[in-house]
Amino acid sequence: MPTSIPKQELMMSGHAACAGCGAVLAMRYVLKALGEKTVVSVPASCWAVIPGNYPAEVLKVPMVYTPFAATGASISGIREGLDIEGKEDYNVVGFAGDGGTADIGLQALSAAMERGHNVFYIMYDNEAYMNTGIQRSGSTPFGAWTTTTPIGKDRTFKKEKKKVVADIMMAQGVPYVATASVAFPEDLIRKVKNAKEIKGPKFIQILSPCPPGWYHNSEDTIKVSRLAVETRVFPLYEYNQGQFSLYKTSKFVPVEEYLKIQGRFAHLKEDEIKEIQNFVNERWEFLLKKEGN
Amino acid sequence: MYEIRFHGRGGQGAVTASKMLAMAAFKENKWVTTFPFYGTERRGAPVTAFTRIDNVKIELRSQIYEPDAVILLDKSLLKLVNVTEGLKPNGLVLINGKKGDFESNNGFKVAYVDATSIALKNHLGDPSHPIVNTAILGAFSKVSGIVSVDSMKSAVRDISPSKINENVNAIEEAYEEVEVA
Amino acid sequence: MVMTPTAYYPTTNIKTSSWRTSKPVIDYSKCTRCMICWKFCPDVAIDINENPDYEAPADRIKKMEAPFIDYDHCKGCGICANECPFDAIEMVREGENK
């Protein structure tokens, strides 16, 4: 087969995700990279609904559901319990959305990483509370419409910049931090495998487009994801035990290309798009400097 | 049942003294309970602690309102607390100080020991914060007769985190030096 | 024993084909077996046929495993058709023949 993607499917068909969901692709790739000796914990999120109604289960590995704020603590307990039983070779994965990571779960996440448990924390970032119907999160980008940042007369769209949790994790000194995209599964799987080499906490933030939440066509999930990387709106990087490397895009693609195929940005005026372009440029420069180029 | 109330300042060892006393009595096959009144305990702030001793299991768990004895680890507390409050008739007041520091006309038995000097001599604590609890217990053993000095020394050996010999010396010296007014 | 909220019933038993309004149809004469459609399928509804002769054009020299659509689970998102570099997949409205 002319692809390096592992054949083994640990996520099954028949799930209850929306057509074109980026979050299921993220899970599918992560499990392909890790293999069957894996335990997953998910908080309240789309991923608590995607497996479908009891008794259905969509993963071929154990899946522990937890309350919203608990992912970091949940994987800590699973990890230590398994270690006590001598099951040190199991992978323990927290799989949480951006609300459960950037907002309500940040404290438990930060603490779990600080304690240094041998765990993976995967943040599937669809940039708003999608499970409850598109409300603003800390990870929603500037300019996006959500139901709690509606287009009104006095206050329109989200005026604050995206909180990038991966950057926070790097600043905290987590041994392995990366950003990844469902449009680049080979890169995503490589990063998960690199992370697996480290005995300690690992954090990966995966941009996971949401067709109903971003107002793009379901067939464009990969296209939007790819444009997010190519326009540098969502730069891909890897921070492996102090070594920072940034994936450099080959050509310049204006952010407008990314914004215009998503209804959540349809209201933006020219100067606002320019402002977003400036944010993107500044952050790109910052990351280049971080790499030492 | 014999009830003792300790008054001290945070850092002087009043709470530990109450525990050492309980331990000493326990070694003589008595039932004991001991507890501090926890306030916002900080070094220098007034502290109260309680010890009950009985031949049978103790059921009473309230604070001690009518003690048989009151022990003052710091005579400056005389200005702050009503030392003899609730003290039983013929009750005992033991003060870390000198004769004349405290006068009682109510028939209480008043005893003195210069526990601070004894503590300093034995290098317990530092000159600004001497730890006087073991010395005061040596004196209490003599004037109360409730617990023997040997049990007191044995309890101190069990509980003291360091300077065991110095603490035992302090008990012995205070036992000899204590005076009843 | 007590009741617990634990269960395991594989979702493959659940058919999600009714969610679909359009279905992908592979034109095997154009298909190069690159497996990009399989790679990007969020529904895990593109399977791999291990038989190298499956739908293989007669003139194909190097026979390879082929993708095929699991119509019981495909929700018709259209990613496969959109991402196929060889225009080998077409979305066809349900009910219309192709």
Next chain:
Amino acid sequence: MKAQNITREIMTGNEAVATGVKLARVKFISAYPITPQTAIVEKLAEMVANNKINAKFIEVESEHSAMASTMTSEITGIRSFTASSSHGILYMHEMLHWVAGSRLPVLMAVVNRAIGPPWNIWADQTDSITQRDTGWMQVYCESNQEAMDSILLGYKVAENKNVMLPIMSMQDAFTLSHTSEPVIIRDESDAYDYIGDLNLPFSIDLKNPLGYGSLMPPDGPFMELKKDMRDSMYRALDVVKEETKKFNDKFNADFPGLIENFMMEDADYALITMGSMSSTGKYTVRKLREKGMKVGLIRILFYRPFPAEEILKSIRGLKGLGVLDRSITFGQRGAVYEDVVTSLYNKTDIPIKNYIIGLGGRDIRVKDYERMYEGLMEGGDSMEWINVGGK
């Protein structure tokens, strides 16, 4: 049966809890410090550091995380423990429901402390009483001995195949947690023999990759699961009785079980108490008995499941009954009072009074008990606040 060497030591309630955890062969501890529970955590950390207990201890950043990690460690099949108090209990409230609903026999030691505002670190049972609907069993201790014994007994009851519910063991702030008194240390090998190993039938297993707590629609067995929890809670009443007997036989102990009757045989008036307040109550009963007053005391140990039948048996023939609540609920009488009255509804015509007492560490004195027994003799079924406003 081998001869038992009785080891008695002076220890605080917090030390007794830590020793109980060691005897119960707990393998995972996750906790967050809060006054007055802190000494439990410190003692366990010290035991772990000196290899006196074969357990992993993680220092989490909040009570919510303490309970979440305790839960998931238990799911792996490891006997797990945490301890908390007051605001910490409230902060983990969500997780308490989750642990019970997951049918995990976790044990938590609770040091009962008041809830602010204003800040108050002293004894008050509002923190655990308000958790009565979370599906946890609750046992309230009167002494440091019970604080230790209830850990062993508690795990045994919780892990019973017909119960499978978590349990919290309560001791009052300072009155037990920081009070030193003699405690018999249970023999380690007897304790191991008694407690055995945890065998969780649904622990994490790659060969049987379960989902734990997935979405359940209204026609799924949601109501049935809740009903099963409630049924199990009631089954626990018998399990507590059986396990108490086994425990007492094994250790030659006198753990009372669901409730304790004190001088109730010929009593005309009785008070129902819970926790360390009961001791001063018993002291007062003896004192009043010496004066010829026929008074008694009923102590509730297990508040959940509620021992309705036992209380009904105990109160027969009384002329007056009073229920003490060391917790506050607003817009209704005390929580324990409500439970007692509901249990006795239509089964007795004894007047029942409610006394609110000891909130925020307000001392509970002999004269307070004297006032309450006096109140019973006056008759009526009123609610009265004890020792408030300088009275």
